Amino acid sequence: MPDRLWNKGKSRRPYHAKRKGVRNSRTSMFLTKCVLAMALIFMVWVGARITSVRNYLAYVFVPGASAQSPWAQWLDWQPSNELVQPVWVILTGRQDSVEYDLPLEGQIVAAFGWTTAAGSNQPTYNEGINIAAPAGTMVQAILPGKIVAVNTATGSIIIDHGSEMKSVYRGCTDLFVNVGDRVKLRDDIGRLGQSGELFFALYQAGKPQDPLLRTREGVR
Structure with missing residues (x-):
């Protein structure tokens, strides 16, 4: 009884603040999970289309690569110049992913x-x-x-x-x-x-x- 009278009228804000902190923590965790889930979905989507993306980059950056592609009429401005290289070669210095035609038909x-x-x-x-x-x-x-x-x-x-x-x-x-x-x-x-x-x-x-x-x- 004395304890009840002693605590009567005291503010309970610390308790509310604690509950608010828990709510904020749960919200942050939920948002983090959403972001990670979207990142995972995006990576799967990109992985499924990496070949198409790489081929399109080749059409854009490799001289003559678009000659027989659906984009030929828009990309025929490409110069026949050995200085124009695939973007991945410029970024990585590697040629091992470059695609080409065989040296002759046969x-x-x-x-x-x-x-x-x-x-x-x-x-x-x-x-x-x-x-x-x-x-x-x-x-x-x-x-x-x-x-x-x-x-x-x-x-x-x-x-x-x-x-x-x-x-x-x-x-x-x-x-x-x-x-x-x-x-x-x-x-x-x-x-x-x-x-x-x-x-x-x-x-x-x-x-x-x-x-x-x-x-x-x-x-x-």
Whole structure:
């Protein structure tokens, strides 16, 4: 009874303040969960469309990439200049995600990796692909770069594209380039020889890569 009389009339604001603090804490936690949920949904959405986004960026930033795309009539202002590079190359300094067309139109007669030739039981490792086409077909550079090797005896050309990426073309004749020349995207570098077969290889940091994994449509 004395305690009740003693506490009679005293303010209960501290109690209300405490309840208000709890309410604010719950509201903050709810908002945080909402933000995290939306961020997760956004990441899933972007992940599902990353290929489309990357292709669109290629159409915008890679010279000539939009030639056969739905945006060709709006993006035909792109200059054919090797200084124009994909945005991800500029930001990361890497070429390993760049897509390209094959150096000539034809039929792939030897795939990348371990293969066994007809009439042989001995498997061999093909560091590139072999493309069959009529003799005299133009062979083109898949990307801008610098000619670092030319061998007229084997009809071989090696182009350094930067970022430790090189492409190799063997089986050419009438070579149009020399060591030190710079080439642009789809520049003619030679003609296919009488064998009617081009060996094409792609190397990243000295390691052979499957060229078909980075072509825009698998086969040109």
